[in-house]
Amino acid sequence: MIWPSTIHHVALSVTDRDRSADWYRQVLGFEELFREESEERRACVMRFADGHYSVGLVEHSGQRDDFDARRTGLDHLAFTVETRTDLDRWALRLDRQGVEHSGVLEIPVGAILNLRDPDGIALALFWDDPDRERHRGPETPSGHSAASSDAP
Template identity: 45%
Template sequence: MPVLTGIAHVTLSVRDRDDSVEFYRDVLGFREYETTDDARWLRTTCRHPSGLLLCLTQHRDHFNARFDPRHAGLDHLAFSVSSPEELEQWERRLDLLEVEHTPILRRDHGSLLVFEDPDGIQLELYCPARPAD
């Protein structure tokens, strides 16, 4: 079987591209990389220092409803963090920025923080559990 080497990019449909660019920049550290607006959409690709590309697309004919995970497609988007301590730093950052979030949820498979972007897309910051010795 051919090999996948990772995720090249993620594209999210958003209600307001500029609001979404601001959120992903201010909260998660993405930076604008390229903007391509045309008759179909307003699209900005953002790059994270980790290398992940995130495309934020506002379709010109969108129906302006919030995201609903019950529809076929994306349910949520999880970003990995390197350690439980890093996850705690993220919790403090979200508090500082007044971004509503869950407390750190500890599971057998790992720990996570859950919050939403301006369109109601569920985002997670996830730290996998360390293997037992």
């Protein structure tokens, strides 16, 4: 059996490509790879400054629905940080930039900080604690769904 090895990229539908690209650059430190336009859509592909992973921001013609984590599709998108201290640093960075967020929340397998992009898309910064048990079941919820849909 063959299996996918990793996620290559994620593309998010946004209402304003340029506004979203600016936000992802300024708030999360992404860098732009390229832009493309057609009659149906305007897109911008961005990645982390270290060149790892990419996120596409796609503005579709005539699109105007707001993001809703309860609608079938994307609930949230989480990015990994290396240390628990990094989450505290992110909270301070977001505060300085005036970006509303949940603060750092401890969950059974680590810690998470929830925020939303300009279109209300739920994002998270996640630290996976290597010393915590990896079990996730009904008695130890991950915190993701409740935290992301109720987050700022």
